[in-house]
Amino acid sequence: MTTLIKNGRIVTSADDFIGDIFIDGETIKAVGNDLPVTADKVIDASGLLVMPGGIDPHVHLEMPFMGTFSSDTYETGTRAALHGGTTCVIDFILQKQGNSLRAAFDEWSGRATGNAVGDYSFHMAVTDFNDSTRQEIKQMVDEGITSFKTFMAYKGALMIDDRQMVGLMDEVKAQGGMVTVHATNGDVIDYLIQKHKSEGKFAPLYHYLSQPEVTEAEASERFADMANFSGCPGYIVHMTCEGALNAIRQATRRNQKVFVETCIQYLVLDASLYEKNFDGAKWVMSPPLREKKDQEALWSGINQGLVQIVATDHCPFTWEQKNMGKDDFSKIPNGHPAIEHRMELLFSEGVNKGRISLNKFVEVTSTNPAKIFGMFPYKGTLGAGADADIILFDPNEKHTVSVNSHHMNTNYSAYEGWELTGKVKTVLLRGTVVIDDNKCLVEKGYGKFVKRKKVSGVV
Ligand SMILES: [Zn+2]
Secondary structure, three states, X not given: OEEEEEEEEEEOOOOEEEEEEEEXXXXXXXXXXXXXXXXXXXXXXXXXXXXXXXXXXXXXXXXXXXXXXXXXXXXXXXXXXXXOOEEEEEEEEEOOOOOOHHHHHHHHHHHHOOOOOOEEEEEEEOOOOOHHHHHHHHHHHHOOOOEEEEEOOOXXXXXXXXXXXXXXXXXXXXXXXXXXXXXXXXXXXXXXXXXXXXXXXXXXXXXXXXXXXXXXXXXXXXHHHHHHHHOOOEEEOOOOOHHHHHHHHHHHXXXXXXXXXXXXXXXXXXXXXXXXXXXXXXXXOOOOOOOHHXXXXXXXXXXXXXXXXXXOOEOOOOHHHHHHHOOOHHHOOOOEOOOOXXXXXXXXXXXXXXXXXXXXXXHHHHHHHHHHOOOOOOOOOOOXXXXXXXXXXXXXXXXXXXXXXXXXXXXXXXXXXXXXXXXXXXXXXXXXXEEEOOEEOOOOOOOOEOOOOOOXXXX
């Protein structure tokens, strides 16, 4: 089966020209002007942007949490991602403290295999680093899991201490991997949560006030220091604020590179949403939404090259699940649904409003995730030999985000009523049209596990 996409405006992180893409099977064979080929199927992309499929390196599908699970399965979550132009996601396997990495890997693989509609890979969250975990790091790298997530918060469940952190960094460095981090000071946050509760303060606003900027800035700096000391490639997930970004800016002065991911919500939403009484629970996530000045810092950080990736931290819960914390903010499941809207929100709020260029849009949604996490150049770009993961995007179509039209398995939208300009029209994943005109054309099981190469310390 061959496919020819004709007359589109082809945009990668580096290029921008009108041309054609010729696909044979799952792979791009040629890109150029007026390609002298015939194909089984021709798609006219006149007037549309033709870009690499999005890669969201931070999602949580069917994540076990507080006796329940995040509400998108691999099927519903990856399907919603495809509708929004994201063809590949990286989820997080969570090691259970006291158990092996292998046991967690098997559990997560069991949920994903045969169910995913879009492509997926995994990070391994190391929550208990000891001598036997150390020996499993190489095994995981051999399985194609080359990034290792750590938590500096959630003591007693996910958090590791600094001794474990530097030990893990030593081993991960030796095996060609990367350590990623949820960088907030867990002890300070635990203190503030207890303090607010003891004062009778239980509203969602106190979730925000229990995680002030300093808790993130301090932990980001400490993580950068440990990574610098050990020489291990480091990556900070879901950065939200100016203080944390400045800690990384400071690290560049000693010639250190620490990769930074932010998420779409931290660019377009702010903490005033927590003043809406319990409705604020829709945006209870960790770290919380911040202030306008932090949004400005993050947009600038993208343009300065300090922030390489815009992800989602998609971790959806239904409104009923959110209500577990009706009387106590610390019991509200953390996370919000965004996997479907990342690309269109960033295009509408970023490219259309002149905050980032179109090439930068591709870079932070696709190319950099592929490069940093060992999937480039077979994902993240539109070159000969790459997987034919391609989106056709109408830059002018206006549409409104709503729970009534989204495909995520949640009964509210965190962006209800938002009017966006720019819409995903057609999506190809490995050469097959998977989304066309708001319809998904493939079944669960189409998505494949992406075995990743060793990570890159440079982009
Ligand atoms: Zn997360």
